[in-house]
Amino acid sequence: xxxxxxxxxxxxxxxxxxxxxxxxxxxxxxxxxxxxxxxxxxxxxxxxxxxxxxxxxxxxxxxxxxxxxxxxxxxxxxxxxxxxxxxxxxxxxxxxxxxxxxxxxxxxxxxxxxxxxxxxxxxxxxxxxxxxxxxxxxxxxxxxxxxxxxxxxxxxxxxxxxxxxxxxxxxxxxxxxxxxxxxxxxxxxxx
Numbered sequence: 001x002x003x004x005x006x007x008x009x010x011x012x013x014x015x016x017x018x019x020x021x022x023x024x025x026x027x028x029x030x031x032x033x034x035x036x037x038x039x040x041x042x043x044x045x046x047x048x049x050x051x052x053x054x055x056x057x058x059x060x061x062x063x064x065x066x067x068x069x070x071x072x073x074x075x076x077x078x079x080x081x082x083x084x085x086x087x088x089x090x091x092x093x094x095x096x097x098x099x100x101x102x103x104x105x106x107x108x109x110x111x112x113x114x115x116x117x118x119x120x121x122x123x124x125x126x127x128x129x130x131x132x133x134x135x136x137x138x139x140x141x142x143x144x145x146x147x148x149x150x151x152x153x154x155x156x157x158x159x160x161x162x163x164x165x166x167x168x169x170x171x172x173x174x175x176x177x178x179x180x181x182x183x184x185x186x187x188x189x190x191x
Contacts (some may be wrong), residue, residue: 056159062154069154089143092122096139100132
């Protein structure tokens with residue numbers, strides 16, 4: 001089972017097909033990642049293309065300064081939410097690190113032979129130390145995820161600001177595509 005999953009993942013990363021619709025015609029784009037780096041225009045870093053345009057700029061601002069992407073999008077009510085999420089995650093990192101450092105010092109003192117009123121042996125303190133070490137490591141993961149959620153919020157929100165919302169969102173271009181609907185449902189939205 002695992003071999004099949006690994007094979008499917010590797011196969012999906014080697015080439016993929018993308019179908020997109022243009023206003024004039026359907027376009028078929030095929031991309032093969034084995035050709036990356038062979039031409040001059042493919043040598044450009046594709047990761048940094050995420051930060052191009054207004055949505056990318058909002059994501060970059062939010063990545064560097066918490067809440068700055070929300071300010072760029074002029075979503076003022078989201079700034080305190082982004083700061084609270086990042087602040088709470090940062091405090092959790094601080095708290096777990098502090099607790100781990102305290103129990104680590106107790107553990108080291110017990111190993112050195114100094115008595116402790118709470119823990120009778122180094123083995124008892126070592127169990128609690130392992131608990132706080134795991135909490136401290138997970139806290140960094142949680143903080144990273146929380147910060148990336150605020151960055152993603154700024155990125156998606158900027159895309160939605162630029163999204164076309166007009167009175168008539170229908171698009172009936174059946175003659176150009178050669179397809180005709182057999183069964184259709186119309187749902188009127190707002191009047």
